[in-house]
Amino acid sequence: MPAIPKKDAAQVLREAPEPWRSYLIKARAAERIADPLRRCLAFPDLPGNHWPEGHAAAHCAYHALQRVPTMSLDTLEGYLQRKDIKGLRAKMDGYLDRHFAKEGQGEDIHMMFGAFDESDRSDRLSQRWLMSAPDDPYANLARADYLLEKAWKVRGKEYVAKTPEGNMENMHSLVDRAMPLFDKASKLEPRLMPAYIGMMSAAMLIGRSDLIEAAFASAQKQDPACLLLVRQRLQILLPRWGGSYARSAAYMAELAPHLKEHPGLATYFSVPYLDQASYFEGDDFYKAPAAALVDHAVDVGSYDDALQQAGDIALNRVDAPSDEWRSLALLLQEARFRYGNAWADRMIAWDLVQSEPEWALHYLARAQKLEPANAQLQYLLGAAYHNTHRFALAQQHYEAAIKDPKQRHRSLRELSTMWLFDAGLDGKTGAIKAKPFVDRLLAEYPKDGRGWIYHFDCLGRLGQSIPMEELKQFLAVADRSDPRQIKTIAGIESALEKAGQASK
Template identity: 25%
Template sequence: MIVTRRIESGRRKSSKTPQGAGMQGVGRWAACAAMFGMSVFAIAAQAATQDSSGASLQNPGYSRKDIVEFMAKAKSAEQIKDPLQRCLAYPDPPGSHWTPAAVRAYCHYRFQPLMSVSEIEGLIRSRQFAKLDGRMKAALKAQQTDPSAPSRLNLIYDHAFTADATELRPLLDDWKSADPQSAFAYAASAWLYMDMARRARGEKYENDTPQASLDKMRDLLAYVETDAYRSISLDPNVMPAYVALIYGANISENTEYATHFIDDALAQSPADFTVYNTATLVLQPRWHGSIKAMQDLVDRAHANEKKNPMLAVLKNYAAFYEVDQCGCGAQQQTVRYSKLFDEVTTSGNLWNAGDAAADAGADPLAMVLLSETLRFNPSATRARSQRSMRLTSLGDAAWAVQQADIVIKQDPTESAGFSARAFALESMHDYPSAEIALKKAIQLDPKESWQLIELGNIHFVKHEWSDAWDISNEAIAKFPDLPDAWILRGNIQMDQPRAGLKDTFDEFNKRFGNDPEWKERLDEMREGLQVEQQRHATSVAAPSEQNRG
C-alpha cells in the first residue's frame, strides 16, 4: 500500500467516532450541562479519567480562565478577513511556548499568494514561455531569500501540477519542447508524471493491484527520473525536481532510493522545509522506514532552524507518529498528544490530536487544538464542525451555530455541519430547529448513528414518548452494538414509564456489562428496575388494603 502524496499534512485520519460525537461519554454529560446552564469545567473535574500512569485526560493544566481568554482571543482573531493576518493575530495554546518566528513562517507558508494554475496554463497556451520562466525564477528567488515566501516555488508545483493529466500533459510537453533549457519545465513534467504514476498505482496493497497498473506505474516513474534529472542538470536549485523523485521512490516502495534522493536534496538545500516534510512521511515505519530514521531527520532539521525557522514545526514529528499509531485508544492518545504542543506543529498533527481529544471527551483541550487547526487550515470543514460541538459544550452555543453554518455553506452535502448546528440549537432549547437540522443530517448520512439517536433524545426530553420509542427501535435495529441505542430505550422505559426494562437491562448487560465505561448506565437501569418493582408491588397491594374495609 502507498501513501497519498502531500506537501503539508493538512489532512487527518478518520475519527473513530462520528463528527459530533460529543454526545457520547463525558461529552454527552457536558452537553447536557451546557443545555441546563451548568459549567463544563465542573463536569470535567468530576468526569476526568486517567491513563495507567495516572495522567489526566482532560487537558494539560488549562484553567477556566485560560479557556475563556483563549476563546475570546480566538473569536476576535476570526473576525479578521485576511487569512494571513488572521493567522498571525491568532492566540497560541494556553501555556505553550511556540517559537514566534516559526509561527510567522508557518502562517506565511499556509497563506502566501501563489501563481495560479490558470495563470500557468494561460502562459503556456499563449506560448509566453520566457515570461513563465521569469515568474518561476522569481518564485524560486523568493523561496530562497524572502521570509514571507517560504517554500513558494514548491507550493506552486504542488498546487499546479498535481492534476488531471488529460489537458495538462500536452501543455507541459509543449513547454519542454519549446523551452528545452528550462529546468522549471522539466521539473513540472516530472511532477506531473509522478502524480500520474501515483494514480496508476492506486491505493491498494501491491498484491491487490493489477499487474497492468504496476507496469504502467513503473513506465511513468521512468519518465519522472528522466525529466527530474534533466531539471537538476539545468538548475540544481529547482527543488520540486528532487521532491518528485522522493515521492516517486515512495510510490514504488523503494526506501533506499527515497533516502538517496532525500540526501541529494538536502545536500543542495539543507534547510528546505518541503524536503524535510516530505521525507518525514516517506520514512515512516508503515512505508518501510523507521522511527529512528524519522528522528534522525528531525534532528537534522533542528540543526538548520536558524536558516529556516519553520523547521521547528517538525520538532515532535516522530513522536506524533508514534502516538497516532499507538493503537491505545483516544484517551491515552490524548494524554500523550498533550505533551507535544509546547512547540507549533503542522495543521495535520493538530487535527489528529484535536479529534482524539474530542473522542476522549476532553472538550477544553479539543477546542484549543481544533481552533489551532482552523488557524492554519480554515477550509477543514470537519474540524470546524467538531470545534462547533466543543464550543457548545463549553457554553458558547451562539458561536457554535455560526461555525456550523459556515460548514454548511462550505459543503451542504456534508452531514457534520447539520449535526453541529443541531447540537448547538438543542442546547439553546430550540428543539424545532434542532429537529430540522438532525433530519437533514440523517438524510445526508443515514448510516451514521449519532443523528438518529440524538433525534430520539430530543423526543425523550419533550416527553414525546411514541416518537422517541420508534426511534429507539430503529436505532437498535440499525446499530445493535451501540450502547447509546439501548440507553435511549432504557431511559424511555424508566421515565415514561414503559414495560420491558428488565429485557433491556439483560441485553445491555450481556453486550456491554464487561466494559467499565458502562457501569454507571447499568447501575441506573438496575435502580430503575428496583423502582419498577416497588411501583408494581404498590399497585398490587393497594386493592388488598381497600378490601380490608
C-alpha cells in the same frame, strides 16, 4: 451568518477550567478578525507547548500563502497559447527567487508545481510546455511531476502483494520516464528544489535508496532548511519506507541550528511520533501509549494532522475520562491554521452551540460546505439557529436532522421547547406550532417524561383537560432524577392526593 458579538471576557465560557478558559477567551477574540492571516497571528498558542519562537507565525504565513493562488493551469495554458515562453520563464524565475529571498520568502515555486496531478489536462499542458521549451528547467519539472503523479496513482495504496503486476510494471515505466526529466531540471537550474524533492519521491516509490540519498545530498547543498524538503525527508525516514525513528531523531537534531531562522520547520517534527501512534489500532489508539505519542507530536510542532488526532483522542479516550475542553482547544488550534475537516468543525460547534452559538455557526458553515447532508450537522445548525433566535431556520434544520434516528429524539425535544417556551409566542400560538412535534415525540418516545410534560403544556394552552390515565402514565415513566420532571411529579402527586382525599 451573525457576527461573533463582542463580549466581556468575564462572560465568556465561565464553566471552562484553566488553562483552557484563558486560551478560549483569546481564541474567541481572534475569531472576530476577518482577515485570515491576522486572525491566525492573533490566536493564542497551545498552553505549555515547546514550539520554537516564531513557529506559529511561520505556520500562519505558510497557510496564508496557500490561500493566495499561484499560477493556475488556466494561466499556464494562456501563456502557452500566446507562445509567451519568455514571459512564462520570467514568472517561474520570480517564484524561485522568492523561495531564496531573505525578506518576503515564499513557497510559490512549490505551490505552482503542486498544481500538476495525474489528470489528462496536466498531461496535455506539461507535454505542450516541454515541446515548446525542451531546455527550460520548469518545463522539464512540470512533465516529470505529471509522470510521477501518474505513477503514484497507478501504484495505488494497497500492499505490493495485492497490487496487480501490470500496475507495478506501468508504475516503474512512468518513474523511468520521470527521473531523467527531474535530473535535467535540476542541472539546468540547481536551485530548483521541487526537482530534488520529486526525485526523492520517485526513488521512494521504486525502493531505490541510493537515488534518494543522492537527490537529498544535492538538495542539501542548495537549501538544507527548505520546508518541503524537510517534510519529504522525514517521510522517507519512517520505518515503513526503510528508515528508522533513530534516523528521524538524528535528522531533526541536525536541523536544530536552522530553527531560529526557520521556525516553521518544527511543523513536521511531529511526523515520526504520529507514525508511531498509527500502529495502534481500534480502541488501542485511544489509550495512554498512543495518546502520549500524539501529545508529544503537538508539543514539538503544530502539524495540523497531529492537532486533530490529539483532539480526537482527548475527546474519545477509552482508558481515561474524556477531556472535552482540551479537545476543543486542540481542534481550534488546528482550525487556526487550516480549513477543511467537517468532523472537527462539528465537534467544535458541539462544544460552543449552547453558550456561543454565533461562534459555533462559523464552524458549522465550514462543515456545511464539505458534508451538507450530515445529520449531526443539521441538528447543530438547528440548535445554533434556535439559540440565535432564528426560529424558522432552526425548524428547517431540525426537521432535516429528524430523518436520522440518532438525531431524532433531541431534535424533537428541542423543536417542542423552542415553540412552547423560547420563541416568544402567545400560549395558544406556541402550542399550535409545537403540537406536531410534541405528538411525534410522545408517540416515538413514550417513556420520555419531558415529552409528557410538553404534552400536558399543549393541552392546557389549548384549553383541553388532561386525562387521569395520562397523568398516571407520566408518573410511571418519569425520571425522578431530572429537576424539571421532579417539580411536575410533585405537583401531580399532590393534586392526585388531594383529589383522593376529596372523594372520600
